Amino acid sequence: MKNRIWIVCLACLWLVNNGVFSQEVSPRSVFSLNEGWECRPITTVSKKALFTPVTIPHTWNTSYSEGTILYDRKMMVYQRPLEITNAMKGKRLFLYFEGVNSAAQVFLNHRTIGEHLGGYTAFCFEITDQVKEGENLLEVWASNAYRTDILPISGDFNICGGIHRPCHLIVTGQDCISPLFYASPGVFIHQENISEKEAGIRVETHLSLKNKKEGLKLKTTVTDADNKVVANSETAVTDSIVKQPMLVNRPVLWDGKKNPYLYTVTVELYDGNQLKDRMVQRTGFRYFSADHEKGFFLNGKYLNLYGFCRHEDAKGKGSALLPEDYKMDMELIKESGATAMRLAHYPHAEPMYDLSDENGIILWTEIPMCGPGGQAFTGLVDTEGFKENARLAVKELVYQKFNHPSICFWGICNEILVSDGKKFVEYDDPIPFIKELNGLYKSIDASRLTALATCVDQSYYLGSSDLIAWNKYFGWYKDAAPSASKFFDDCKNTSKGIPVGVSEYGGGASVNHHQWPLAMEDRADSHFHPEEAQTFCHEGNWESFAKRPYLWAKFIWVFADFPSYMRQEGEVDGYNDKGLVTQDRKIKKDAFYFYKANWNLEPMVYITSRRFVKRDNPLTDIKVFTNLKEATLYINDEKIGTMKPDEMKRVIWKDIKLNEGRNTIRVEGKNGRGFLSDSCEWYYIGK
CATH class of the missing domain: 2.60.120.260 (Galactose-binding domain-like)
Known part of the structure; x- marks a missing residue:
C-alpha cells in the first residue's frame, strides 16, 4: 500500500513539474x-x-x-x-x-x-x-x-x-494578447454560420509579442452556461494574428428577452506548458435580418423591436455614472417591457452593453456624428480632421464592442442635414462621407446591419446604409399623431426596398404641468408642457406603429429627462423633458405606464393624471392603463362602472363629475383569484 502511494506521489510530482497540473493563474x-x-x-x-x-x-x-x-x-x-x-x-x-x-x-x-x-x-x-x-x-x-x-x-x-x-x-x-489594438479585448468572435443545428465561428486573436520564438501556442475554449466545453482549438503561433475556426453543435441561441443565453470564450497564450496570458469574453450565437415588408427577424422569427433612446446622464453625476446607475436604468427598461434600445448619440460605457447581453435587449449603437436638427450649426465639417476622427470612432466602437450579441445595428449618423436647395442650403454635402463610413463598418464587421437617423427627405440617404430610420415627432411639432400612419406608409413605398424604422418619436412633459380639457398645439417652444399632452402624443403614435410590423424598430425619444443647453422650453430651461422618467429616475410619467400596459405582460392597472391634484373643472375624463380583462372605477367608494380596455390597453370613463373637495379615485380589476388596484386623490376647488 505504501509503495502505491509513493508511486502516485512521484507521478503527480512529474505532472506538476511538466505543467500538466499547474494552477495556470494568468500573469495578467x-x-x-x-x-x-x-x-x-x-x-x-x-x-x-x-x-x-x-x-x-x-x-x-x-x-x-x-x-x-x-x-x-x-x-x-x-x-x-x-x-x-x-x-x-x-x-x-x-x-x-x-x-x-x-x-x-x-x-x-x-x-x-x-x-x-x-x-x-x-x-x-x-x-x-x-x-x-x-x-x-x-x-x-x-x-x-x-x-x-x-x-x-x-x-x-x-x-x-x-x-x-x-x-x-x-x-x-x-x-500577451494585445490591449493596444484600438483598446479592444484583442479577441474577436466572428459569427459566420449560425443556425439551430450548428454555430460556425472564427476566433481572431491579436497578440503583442516581445519574444518571438517557437513554442508559443494559443488555446481557445468555448464553454456553455453550465461551464461545459462545447468547442476548443489549439494553434501554433506563427504570426501576431491567430484565426481559429470552430464549430458548436446544436447551440442554444441568444434569443433576445426570451432566452439571452451566453457562452464563454477563453483564449490562452502558452509558451510550451506555461500560461503567458488569458482573455475571457462572453458572447451569444444568433442570426438576424430586417425585411422591407415584414420588419425585424431574430433567429428566423419575427421580433417586434420597440424601446427607448437613452443618454448617459444621471442627476448630480452627468455622464460619470456608477454601476448602480446602469443597473437602475436596465431595471426600468425591463419593467417597461421594451425589447430594444438605441444608445444615443455616442458609444456608451461597457456596463450597458453587458446588461443588454444578459437581459436580451437588442441594441442600436452609434458614433457621435450627430447634428442639431433644426438648430443652428451643422453636425459635419468637410475637413480631414473631422473625417479622421469619425473613422477612428467607427474602428474603436466596432472593435471594442465586437463580441456583444445584443448589438445588431451600427449607427452611422443622426440628423446630418443635406442641402436641398430649399430649407437647407448652407451645409457641406455629407452623403459621400456617410457612404464611406458605411463601407468602413462593413469592412470590419459585415455580420451586422448599418443604420442612420434622418429628420429630412430620406431620398438623399437611400443607399448610404442597410436601414433607414426617422426622427419624427407627430403630435408634438404641429402635425397630429395619426398623421404618422400615412407618413410612414409613404416612406415605405418610396424607400426602394430599404427597411424603414422609427429612430425617435415622442413629446415633452413636466410632472408639475397639467391640463384638462387638453388643447393640443405646437408645444416645441412653449414653457407649458402638460403631462397629459405627452401621453396623448404617445398614444397616437403607438396606435399607428403597432399596426405596422414592417417598421424594423420603434424608439421613443427619450428614456429619461436630461440636460441640454440648447433647450429653452418646458418647466426649466436647459433640459429636454421628453423623458418617460424624470432625470433622477424617481418618477415614471404617465406615458411610461401606457407602454408598460402594452409591452409588459405582467398584470397592472394605473390611473393617469394622478399628479393633477388641484382641479378647477368638475367634469373630467378618467383614463386608466391596464392589461387586465376589465376594470371598475370608484369615486369616494361609490361604484361608477366597469369597462374593458381597448386595443391600446386604455379604459376611459367620459365626463365624470367630481365632488367639491376631496375625491378618492380608485380603480380595481380581477387578477386570477385576487385583485389589483390603484388609487389617487384629486381636489375640486371650484371657481
Whole structure:
C-alpha cells in the first residue's frame, strides 16, 4: 500500500513539474486607478494652487452655471501618484482609459505618453519604458472645448468634460494578447454560420509579442452556461494574428428577452506548458435580418423591436455614472417591457452593453456624428480632421464592442442635414462621407446591419446604409399623431426596398404641468408642457406603429429627462423633458405606464393624471392603463362602472363629475383569484 502511494506521489510530482497540473493563474493583472486623483483648471498656473480631490468617474459638468444654461467647456488637469512595485519588474504595463471627454493628453513624470481625441471610446497606452520603480506622477489633461476635429461638433445634449469613465493599469508578461489594438479585448468572435443545428465561428486573436520564438501556442475554449466545453482549438503561433475556426453543435441561441443565453470564450497564450496570458469574453450565437415588408427577424422569427433612446446622464453625476446607475436604468427598461434600445448619440460605457447581453435587449449603437436638427450649426465639417476622427470612432466602437450579441445595428449618423436647395442650403454635402463610413463598418464587421437617423427627405440617404430610420415627432411639432400612419406608409413605398424604422418619436412633459380639457398645439417652444399632452402624443403614435410590423424598430425619444443647453422650453430651461422618467429616475410619467400596459405582460392597472391634484373643472375624463380583462372605477367608494380596455390597453370613463373637495379615485380589476388596484386623490376647488 505504501509503495502505491509513493508511486502516485512521484507521478503527480512529474505532472506538476511538466505543467500538466499547474494552477495556470494568468500573469495578467488589472488594477483600478479610480482612486487618489485630484484636479484643477489648467488656467491655474501657480504651483501653489490647490487641487480638488476627486474619484473617477468624474466630470465638472454636473450642473449649469448659476442662473444660466451655460456650462464649462474647458481643460482640466487631473493627477495622481502611480506606484510601480518590484513585482512589476520585467512585466509590460498599460494605461487603459474607458473614456475621457473629449480630448485627453496623458503624461508620466511630466513627459508625454500620448493623446486621444474622442470622449466616448476607450484608449490604451503602453508605459513599460516610461515608468520607474516606486512613485510616478500620472497626469491627464482633459478638455471638452469645442473642436471641429472631435465628434460631436454639436448636438441636443451636453458634453460632460472629465475622466468620466473608469481607468486601469494592466500588467502582463512580455508576450500577451494585445490591449493596444484600438483598446479592444484583442479577441474577436466572428459569427459566420449560425443556425439551430450548428454555430460556425472564427476566433481572431491579436497578440503583442516581445519574444518571438517557437513554442508559443494559443488555446481557445468555448464553454456553455453550465461551464461545459462545447468547442476548443489549439494553434501554433506563427504570426501576431491567430484565426481559429470552430464549430458548436446544436447551440442554444441568444434569443433576445426570451432566452439571452451566453457562452464563454477563453483564449490562452502558452509558451510550451506555461500560461503567458488569458482573455475571457462572453458572447451569444444568433442570426438576424430586417425585411422591407415584414420588419425585424431574430433567429428566423419575427421580433417586434420597440424601446427607448437613452443618454448617459444621471442627476448630480452627468455622464460619470456608477454601476448602480446602469443597473437602475436596465431595471426600468425591463419593467417597461421594451425589447430594444438605441444608445444615443455616442458609444456608451461597457456596463450597458453587458446588461443588454444578459437581459436580451437588442441594441442600436452609434458614433457621435450627430447634428442639431433644426438648430443652428451643422453636425459635419468637410475637413480631414473631422473625417479622421469619425473613422477612428467607427474602428474603436466596432472593435471594442465586437463580441456583444445584443448589438445588431451600427449607427452611422443622426440628423446630418443635406442641402436641398430649399430649407437647407448652407451645409457641406455629407452623403459621400456617410457612404464611406458605411463601407468602413462593413469592412470590419459585415455580420451586422448599418443604420442612420434622418429628420429630412430620406431620398438623399437611400443607399448610404442597410436601414433607414426617422426622427419624427407627430403630435408634438404641429402635425397630429395619426398623421404618422400615412407618413410612414409613404416612406415605405418610396424607400426602394430599404427597411424603414422609427429612430425617435415622442413629446415633452413636466410632472408639475397639467391640463384638462387638453388643447393640443405646437408645444416645441412653449414653457407649458402638460403631462397629459405627452401621453396623448404617445398614444397616437403607438396606435399607428403597432399596426405596422414592417417598421424594423420603434424608439421613443427619450428614456429619461436630461440636460441640454440648447433647450429653452418646458418647466426649466436647459433640459429636454421628453423623458418617460424624470432625470433622477424617481418618477415614471404617465406615458411610461401606457407602454408598460402594452409591452409588459405582467398584470397592472394605473390611473393617469394622478399628479393633477388641484382641479378647477368638475367634469373630467378618467383614463386608466391596464392589461387586465376589465376594470371598475370608484369615486369616494361609490361604484361608477366597469369597462374593458381597448386595443391600446386604455379604459376611459367620459365626463365624470367630481365632488367639491376631496375625491378618492380608485380603480380595481380581477387578477386570477385576487385583485389589483390603484388609487389617487384629486381636489375640486371650484371657481
